[in-house]
Every structure is written in C-alpha cells, then in structure tokens.
Amino acid sequence: MSELKPGRSFVSAQQVAELAGVSRSAVxxxxxxxxxxxxxxxxxVLEAAETLGYHVNHLARSLIHEDSGIVCLIGADINTPYHSRLLDAITRRLQAINRVAMVINTSGDSDSVDAALRQTLNYRANATVVLSGTPPASxxxxxxxxxxxxxLIxxxxxxxxxxxxxxxxxxxxxEAFHMLHRAGCRRIAVVSSQAGxxxxxARERAFEAAAGEAGLSVTITRAGPTGYGAGFxxxxxxxxxxxxxxxxxxxxDLLACGFMDAARVEFGMNVPAELCxxxxxxxxxxxxxxxQLTTFRQPIDQVADHITKLLDSDDPEPAQGGRVCFHADPVWRKTVRPK
Amino acid sequence: MSELKPGRSFVSAQQVAELAGVSRSAVxxxxxxxxxxxxxxxxxVLEAAETLGYHVNHLARSLIHEDSGIVCLIGADINTPYHSRLLDAITRRLQAINRVAMVINTSGDSDSVDAALRQTLNYRANATVVLSGTPPASxxxxxxxxxxxxxLIxxxxxxxxxxxxxxxxxxxxxEAFHMLHRAGCRRIAVVSSQAGxxxxxARERAFEAAAGEAGLSVTITRAGPTGYGAGFxxxxxxxxxxxxxxxxxxxxDLLACGFMDAARVEFGMNVPAELCxxxxxxxxxxxxxxxQLTTFRQPIDQVADHITKLLDSDDPEPAQGGRVCFHADPVWRKTVRPK
DNA sequence: GCAGCCGTTGCACATTTGTGCAAAGCCAAA
DNA sequence: TTTGGCTTTGCACAAATGTGCAACGGCTGC
Known part of the structure; x- marks a missing residue:
C-alpha cells in the first residue's frame, strides 16, 4: 500500500487504483x-479519483505519445495593443483545439530568443510560433x-x-499612399521607428516607392522605439x-496616435483639415x-485561424506549410479628407 | 545501436551517449x-549533443523532481492594457528565475476557469496565479x-x-473622493461597469462611503462591460x-477615457474646467x-516582484503566504483642478 | 611497489503513464 | 454442459530522465 498522506504531493494513478480496488491499467x-x-x-475509478483529487499527469503522458499538447508563443512587447490582441486571439483558439500555450517573453536581452527556442525544445512543444524577433537559423x-x-509571423x-x-x-x-495622394496631399511624411x-x-519601402512613381519624395522620421512617444x-x-x-x-497606430497628439496639442493643428x-x-x-484614425486592419483573426488549422490534428484538411499572406484592409475613419 | 534518422523525432540521451561513446548516465x-x-x-558529450541537436527533456525530468518549472497564469481580457502589462511583468520575472509561464485564457465561457485549473494540475504546474475570475474552492x-x-490577485x-x-x-x-471634493466638486458621478x-x-463602495461621510450622495452608472465603450x-x-x-x-482608466471622450466630443465640455x-x-x-488623466497607479511591479519572491526557490528569504496588500499611489495629471 | 584515497563511471532502479498481449470472465447458443 | 466469441483485466514493457551504490581507475605518499 502506497503512502496516502494527502497534504504534500500529487496523487498518482497507483493510489487511485488501490483505493478503487482495481489495477493501475484500469485507471x-x-x-x-x-x-x-x-x-x-x-x-x-472515477469516484476514487474524485475523493483523492487525482489528475492525469500530462508530462508522463507526453513521454509516450509524441504529442505534448504544448505550443510555445515567443514574442516581445506583449503589453502592446497589437501584440496583446494577437496573443489573446491565439491562446483562445489553441485552447479550443486542446492545446495549451507556453508564453516566452523576449523583451529584454537580445539573445533571449535563443533561450526561448531552447525552452521550446526542452518542453517538447508541439509547435513554436514566433511573433516577433529573429531566431537563429540553426x-x-x-x-x-x-x-x-x-x-514565423x-x-x-x-x-x-x-x-x-x-x-x-x-x-x-x-494603398495608403494613394489614399493620401487622392486627398490632395503632396508633402507627405513617413513616421517610423528605429526598430527596423x-x-x-516593408511598409516604409513600399510607401516610398509608390510616392516615387507619383513623382513625390517623402521624408522618413525614426524618432525612437515603436510607440506613442516616438510618434509624438x-x-x-x-x-x-x-x-x-x-x-x-x-x-x-501607436506612432499615429502620438503624432496626432503632437500636432493638435503642441501645434494646435486640425486633423484632417490641415493634416491627414x-x-x-x-x-x-x-x-x-x-x-478616429483611418488605418489598416491587421488580419489577426485570419492569422490565428490559420495557426489553428496548421496545428489541429483533428482538422479534416489541415493547412499545409509554406507561405501564406493575408491582406490588410483599409478602415476608413476621419483622419483623411474624403474625395 | 538506436535508430539515427534525424528527420522525425526528438533526440534522446541514449543516442547522444552512443555517439559520444559513454554511458547514458554520463550524458x-x-x-x-x-x-x-x-x-x-x-x-x-557536449559535442555529440551539439551535432545531434539534443535538448534535455524537461517533461521526463519533471517526473523525477517535483519541480516542473511551469507556472500557470489564468486570466481573462489579456488584450486589455492593464492585464497585458501585468502579464508582461510577470512572464518577464518568471523567466529570470528559470520558470516558464503557461497562459490560460479564460475569456469566453464562464466555466473555463475550472478547466484552466485542471490544466494546471495536469501539467503539474509549480504554481497557479489567478489574475481574474473566480475559481471554485474545491x-x-x-x-x-x-x-x-x-x-490569487x-x-x-x-x-x-x-x-x-x-x-x-x-x-x-x-483618496479619489477627497481629491475631487477638495477641487470643489459636489455633484459627483461614479462610472463603473456591469462586471462586478x-x-x-470595492472602489465603488469605498468612494460612496467617503462621499456619504462628507454629506454627499453619488450616482453609480454601469453602462456595460469594463471598457472604453461603456465609459463613453x-x-x-x-x-x-x-x-x-x-x-x-x-x-x-478605460472607462475614464471613454467618459472623457463623450464629454468632449458629444457635449463639447472642457476638462477639467467644467468636469473633473x-x-x-x-x-x-x-x-x-x-x-492627461489623473489616476491611481496599479502597483504592477510590486505585485510581480512579490510573486517572484513567493516562487523563487533560490531566494534566501522567500516570502511566506497569507495576505499582502499594496497601495495604489495617485498620479496627478490634468483632469482635476488644482487647489 | 603498495595501500589508501578521491574522482569518475556504469548498473540498476525510481518517477508516471499508455498499451500489446494473453488470460480470464461472461453470456449465449447448440 | 460445452463451446465459441466477445469484453474486460492484469502483467509487463515502453517512453526519457536523475541518482544511490558499488566498482574502477589513477594518483600520491610512504
């Protein structure tokens, strides 16, 4: 008879079996x-498990199957509106397909992506989703x-x-360039960050190229990290x-909010009359x-859905690897003059 | 000799031992x-491990020690500014003490807190941090x-x-009441949510009580969930x-932002001249x-530090259980009239 | 050269679970 | 009653790792 002190450690199937009077296999x-x-x-068995507070040890279970059920999400700046929404969307869907999310925060030191990827391997994660950062190819x-x-996202x-x-x-x-160009804007600035x-x-380059085709040149400003402060x-x-x-x-958008606030509070400008x-x-x-910012919607739900499709073993027709590209649709609000 | 096809599954210590010409114990x-x-x-061993791409299986390791290194974070609304910042602070510190965070998102169905807590047990998590929601006592x-x-937070x-x-x-x-009272406000509203x-x-009650002591009554409005929209x-x-x-x-604060925007955009009011x-x-x-909202700062760093202290086995003097209460300090900005 | 000591190594067992295989039990039909 | 078939059960092994114990090797001091 195994020790049955309830106060210290986890209950094993052996203990449940003994209480129920069956073999461990039955449990x-x-x-x-x-x-x-x-x-x-x-x-x-269920009754014995209930009274002892037994829960199957998924770690041991994962030793046998190759499926640990763990998905690692690696990313930085998860306190940012965009990233936290992405995290929310992904974790929610992962749970729906019986996976659990392990979040590795790579804000801070630069080589922490290495460490994160190693954790992924240590815990035999089923998959690794890199939300930001550049992992080493090896x-x-x-x-x-x-x-x-x-x-990789x-x-x-x-x-x-x-x-x-x-x-x-x-x-x-x-498309952003043409929206502004059609609104009559000719002295257009690009506000970016030092993150690179x-x-x-890609956004900077494509915008600049589109402007060039229209015979305009743009100035690019990178005043700091990608956030409100740098926009301001x-x-x-x-x-x-x-x-x-x-x-x-x-x-x-964070840069845009900072930029708009600077324009209005510091210079009293009117958006969109004087500035789109x-x-x-x-x-x-x-x-x-x-x-009321006119902007482009990140296809967060589509991205999360696609990840789900890639990882769901029960999916009748799982998506196959390679490259997928989603479109970011414009959201018209009030910071660009109509017509 | 074990199978050495590199393309399918994880490398085990056995394979490393064979390549290095030592026993598995040495690995x-x-x-x-x-x-x-x-x-x-x-x-x-290190050389063989490097060439094979070996990484210790933490799942198997956790079978032996009671320490899995996993900490479960259970919470809803993680796309919200406050919660995502809390999540960021906690995950960052957990990694610093060699723990890894498993995030369980309980937005959605109400009984998912049960399921989350069960996951916690299934993965033999070292600890469970409940950021929001009401877990069943059993x-x-x-x-x-x-x-x-x-x-529990x-x-x-x-x-x-x-x-x-x-x-x-x-x-x-x-303190919030006295700030407003000292600014000369007498018809004070409380904006809250239906979340309960x-x-x-606690904030509603204490504010109401303080107002009562000063001989004022307040009206409490709960227009929806805790967010910008309900504040508006x-x-x-x-x-x-x-x-x-x-x-x-x-x-x-989210309610406050919505409320301020309604006041200014819909009614053209001036904050703080007409409305604090x-x-x-x-x-x-x-x-x-x-x-430029005057508000109270959540002691996020203190909370995260305390969690770290509770969980760090290397800490010389780990904090002991029970109740801890941190203070939320006022942050004076510009939405309350001075004097 | 030999005894003693210390660092290193391998064997074997431990952790918890899933599962193939064979035995056993049960029910019905002949 | 016996036989056949089907369900259920237990044994034993597998998965990957850590570790106590004993053995082994080498080095040093006498």
Missing part, C-alpha cells in the same frame, strides 16, 4: 478516450528536425523550412519646421473618439 | 548542475493539497489556503440630463496628451 484506461473499461470499474532547423512545427527571412504567415504590408502601404522590423521596413517626438520634429507636411503615413494621417494595425485606440 | 550528469563528470567526457484545495502554490474571497495579493482599492477610492469584479465593487455610453447618459455632474470617478475626472490603473493611455 489509465478510464482516462483514455476509446479504451475498453466496463461501466462498473469506470465508476469505481535552432530553427533543430526544431524542425525534431518534428516541431515552426511558424511577419518574417520575410527564413524562407524554407518553417511555415510563414505574413501580411501584405507592401500592398497596404501603396521587417514589417515596418516625430510630430514635434516634423511640424516645427517651416514647410510642414500636409500628411503623414505612420507605420503603426494614416496608421497601421487598427488597434482599439484607433477607433476612440479622440482619434 | 545525464553532463546536463545536471553539480553532478560529477570529468572534463574530457563532458566535452565529448479545485483550489486540490491544487494546494497537491503541493502547488495558489496565488485582487480576490477578497477565499481567505485561507491560497496566497492573496491585493491592492488597497478602498484607500485609493477614498471584487476590485471594482455612461458619459452620454450622465451628461445629457439637466443637472450634469461636475466630476466623475471612473473605476477604470479621476481614473484607476494608470494605463499607458492615461498619460497620452489627449487625456
């Missing part, structure tokens, strides 16, 4: 879908060789091997000069009455 | 701190009996057993009447130039 089969147990023993290969899914590097989910930043940025993320760079600072710099821009494409603004992401604040 | 000891291995075999007891830490129920971390909502709400969370209720709606309702309030205590506003949480947006 195991009771908690395994599709296994053969008679109704009477099942009942005895570790990615280890993940894939070990049979893990690796899903908004990374244009690492072409082969991992599954890539991207947003068509270039198309949206071109592939997404942000960019506004202060750009609008204090003699030839103010009449429009700005902010590569992020277009953002990117469609964070919640973009819809607030103080901003 | 295990190489990756165990403080175990006795000679420098030469350690080197051979499951909490199972967690504690199994040797888990259970940490901002829950005033469940007094014994789990460790409680709370914020002194009542003191802050009283213990924190929110509350503003619309409260300010359209004939006797407008001259101040509002919003139990959340006090919020709670000190989310990032409270500091934006458009709001």
């Amino acid at each position: 195991s089969r009771t908690f395994t879908d599709g296994a053969s147990v008679s109704e009477t023993t099942r009942k005895k 570790l990615i290969n280890t993940c894939i060789n070990s049979g893990q899914h690796v899903i 908004n990374r244009d590097d690492h072409l082969d091997g991992p599954e890539n989910i991207t947003v068509d930043n270039a198309a949206a940025a071109r 993320t592939p997404s942000l760079v 600072e960019a506004g202060r710099l750009l609008l204090s000069g003699s030839d103010r821009p009449d429009a700005a494409f902010c590569v992020t 603004v277009v953002g990117f992401d469609d964070i919640e604040q973009a819809g607030w009455a103080s901003y | 295990s000891r190489t990756f165990t701190d403080g175990a006795s291995v000679s420098e030469t075999t350690r080197k051979k 499951l909490i007891n199972t967690c504690i009996n199994s040797g888990q830490h259970v940490i 901002n829950r005033d129920d469940h007094l014994d057993g789990p460790e409680n971390i709370t914020v002194d909502n009542a003191a802050a709400a009283r 969370t213990p924190s929110l209720v 709606e509350a503003g619309r309702l409260l300010l359209s009447g004939s006797d407008r309030p001259d101040a509002a205590f919003c139990v959340t 506003v006090v919020g709670f949480d000190d989310i990032e947006q409270a500091g934006w130039a458009s709001y």
Whole structure:
C-alpha cells in the first residue's frame, strides 16, 4: 500500500487504483478516450479519483505519445495593443483545439530568443510560433528536425523550412499612399521607428516607392522605439519646421496616435483639415473618439485561424506549410479628407 | 545501436551517449548542475549533443523532481492594457528565475476557469496565479493539497489556503473622493461597469462611503462591460440630463477615457474646467496628451516582484503566504483642478 | 611497489503513464 | 454442459530522465 498522506504531493494513478480496488491499467484506461473499461470499474475509478483529487499527469503522458499538447508563443512587447490582441486571439483558439500555450517573453536581452527556442525544445512543444524577433537559423532547423512545427509571423527571412504567415504590408502601404495622394496631399511624411522590423521596413519601402512613381519624395522620421512617444517626438520634429507636411503615413497606430497628439496639442493643428494621417494595425485606440484614425486592419483573426488549422490534428484538411499572406484592409475613419 | 534518422523525432540521451561513446548516465550528469563528470567526457558529450541537436527533456525530468518549472497564469481580457502589462511583468520575472509561464485564457465561457485549473494540475504546474475570475474552492484545495502554490490577485474571497495579493482599492477610492471634493466638486458621478469584479465593487463602495461621510450622495452608472465603450455610453447618459455632474470617478482608466471622450466630443465640455475626472490603473493611455488623466497607479511591479519572491526557490528569504496588500499611489495629471 | 584515497563511471532502479498481449470472465447458443 | 466469441483485466514493457551504490581507475605518499 502506497503512502496516502494527502497534504504534500500529487496523487498518482497507483493510489487511485488501490483505493478503487482495481489495477493501475484500469485507471489509465478510464482516462483514455476509446479504451475498453466496463461501466462498473469506470465508476469505481472515477469516484476514487474524485475523493483523492487525482489528475492525469500530462508530462508522463507526453513521454509516450509524441504529442505534448504544448505550443510555445515567443514574442516581445506583449503589453502592446497589437501584440496583446494577437496573443489573446491565439491562446483562445489553441485552447479550443486542446492545446495549451507556453508564453516566452523576449523583451529584454537580445539573445533571449535563443533561450526561448531552447525552452521550446526542452518542453517538447508541439509547435513554436514566433511573433516577433529573429531566431537563429540553426535552432530553427533543430526544431524542425525534431518534428516541431515552426511558424514565423511577419518574417520575410527564413524562407524554407518553417511555415510563414505574413501580411501584405507592401500592398497596404501603396494603398495608403494613394489614399493620401487622392486627398490632395503632396508633402507627405513617413513616421517610423528605429526598430527596423521587417514589417515596418516593408511598409516604409513600399510607401516610398509608390510616392516615387507619383513623382513625390517623402521624408522618413525614426524618432525612437515603436510607440506613442516616438510618434509624438516625430510630430514635434516634423511640424516645427517651416514647410510642414500636409500628411503623414505612420507605420503603426501607436506612432499615429502620438503624432496626432503632437500636432493638435503642441501645434494646435486640425486633423484632417490641415493634416491627414494614416496608421497601421487598427488597434482599439484607433477607433476612440479622440482619434478616429483611418488605418489598416491587421488580419489577426485570419492569422490565428490559420495557426489553428496548421496545428489541429483533428482538422479534416489541415493547412499545409509554406507561405501564406493575408491582406490588410483599409478602415476608413476621419483622419483623411474624403474625395 | 538506436535508430539515427534525424528527420522525425526528438533526440534522446541514449543516442547522444552512443555517439559520444559513454554511458547514458554520463550524458545525464553532463546536463545536471553539480553532478560529477570529468572534463574530457563532458566535452565529448557536449559535442555529440551539439551535432545531434539534443535538448534535455524537461517533461521526463519533471517526473523525477517535483519541480516542473511551469507556472500557470489564468486570466481573462489579456488584450486589455492593464492585464497585458501585468502579464508582461510577470512572464518577464518568471523567466529570470528559470520558470516558464503557461497562459490560460479564460475569456469566453464562464466555466473555463475550472478547466484552466485542471490544466494546471495536469501539467503539474509549480504554481497557479489567478489574475481574474473566480475559481471554485474545491479545485483550489486540490491544487494546494497537491503541493502547488495558489496565488490569487485582487480576490477578497477565499481567505485561507491560497496566497492573496491585493491592492488597497478602498484607500485609493477614498483618496479619489477627497481629491475631487477638495477641487470643489459636489455633484459627483461614479462610472463603473456591469462586471462586478471584487476590485471594482470595492472602489465603488469605498468612494460612496467617503462621499456619504462628507454629506454627499453619488450616482453609480454601469453602462456595460469594463471598457472604453461603456465609459463613453455612461458619459452620454450622465451628461445629457439637466443637472450634469461636475466630476466623475471612473473605476477604470478605460472607462475614464471613454467618459472623457463623450464629454468632449458629444457635449463639447472642457476638462477639467467644467468636469473633473479621476481614473484607476494608470494605463499607458492615461498619460497620452489627449487625456492627461489623473489616476491611481496599479502597483504592477510590486505585485510581480512579490510573486517572484513567493516562487523563487533560490531566494534566501522567500516570502511566506497569507495576505499582502499594496497601495495604489495617485498620479496627478490634468483632469482635476488644482487647489 | 603498495595501500589508501578521491574522482569518475556504469548498473540498476525510481518517477508516471499508455498499451500489446494473453488470460480470464461472461453470456449465449447448440 | 460445452463451446465459441466477445469484453474486460492484469502483467509487463515502453517512453526519457536523475541518482544511490558499488566498482574502477589513477594518483600520491610512504
């Protein structure tokens, strides 16, 4: 008879079996879908499990199956509106398909992406979703060789091997330019950040190229990290000069909010009469009455759905790897003049 | 000789041992701190592990030690500024003490807190931190009996057993009243939500009580869930009447932002000249130039530090269970008239 | 050269679970 | 009653790891 002191550690199937008067196998089969147990023993086992507070040890279960049920989400800046919404959408869907999310926060030191990917491997995660940051290729290969899914979001590097989910930043940025151009804007600024993320760079480049095709040149300002403060600072710099821009494409809604606040509070400007603004992401604040920001909606639900499809083993027709690209649709609000 | 096809599954210590020409024990000891291995075999093992892409299986390791290194974070609305910041702070610190965070999102169905707590037990989590929601007492007891830490944040129920971390909502709400009262406000509204969370209720009650002591009565409006939209709606309702309030205590910054926007955009009111506003949480947006909201700062870092202290086994003097209460300090900005 | 000591190594067992295989039990039909 | 078939059950092994114990090797001091 095993020790039965209830106060210290987890209950094992052995203890349940002894209390129920059956073999440990019977306990195991009771908690395994599709296994053969008679109704009477099942009942005895469930009752014993209930009184002892037994819960199947998924760690041990994962030793046998190759499926741990764990999905690692690696990302930085998860306190940011866009990232936290993405995290919310993904975790919710993962639970719906019986996976559990392990979140690794790579804000802070730069080499922590390495450590994060190693954790992923240590815990035999079923898949790894990289929301931001640049993981070293060697570790990615280890993940894939070990049979893990690796899903990169908004990374244009690492072409082969991992599954890539991207947003068509270039198309949206071109569309942003034409929105502003059609509104009559000719002195257009681009407000970006010093982060240099592939997404942000793609938006800058495509916007600049579209402007070039229309015979316009743009000035790009990168006043700090991708956030409200950098947008505000960019506004202060750009609008204090003699030839103010009449429009700005902010590569992020947070930058746009900061930029608009600088324009209105520091310079008393009227948006969109004197200054048109277009953002990117469609964070919640973009819809607030103080901003009413015209922007592009990140296809967060589509991205999360696609991840689900990649990982759901019960899906009749699971999506296959490679590259997927979703479109970011414009959201018309009030920071661009109509017509 | 084990199968050595690299393309399918995880590498085991056995395979590393065979390649390095040592026993499996030597491999295990190489990756165990403080175990006795000679420098030469350690080197051979590390080299073999590197070429094969070996990573210690933490699941198997956790079978032996009782320490899985996993900490479950259970919460809803993680896309909200306050919750996402809390999540960010906690995950960051957990990694610093070699724990990994498993996030369970309980937005959605109401009974998902049960399921979340069961997951916690299934994965033998070292500890469970409940950020929001009301877990059933029976499951909490199972967690504690199994040797888990259970940490409840901002829950005033469940007094014994789990460790409680709370914020002194009542003191802050009283202070909020006196700030408004001293500013000369006499027709004060309380803007709350239909959520009925213990924190929110505590703020409402304490504010109302403080007003009562000063001989004032307040009207409480609950126009929807705890968010910008409900604050906006509350503003619309409260300010359209004939006797407008001259101040509002919003139990959340999000509500305050919505309320202010309604006041300014829908009614053209001037804050703080005609209307003083006090919020709670000190989310990032409270500091934006458009709001400059006077509010109370959630002691997020203190809470996260305390959790760390509770869980860090290396800590020389770990904090002991029971109840801890942190103070929410006022942050003076510009939505309350000075003097 | 030999005894003693210390660092290193391998064997075997422990952790918890799922499952193939064979035995056993049960029910019905002949 | 016996036989056949089907369900249920227990044994034993598998998964990957940590570790106590004993053995082994090498080094040093006498």
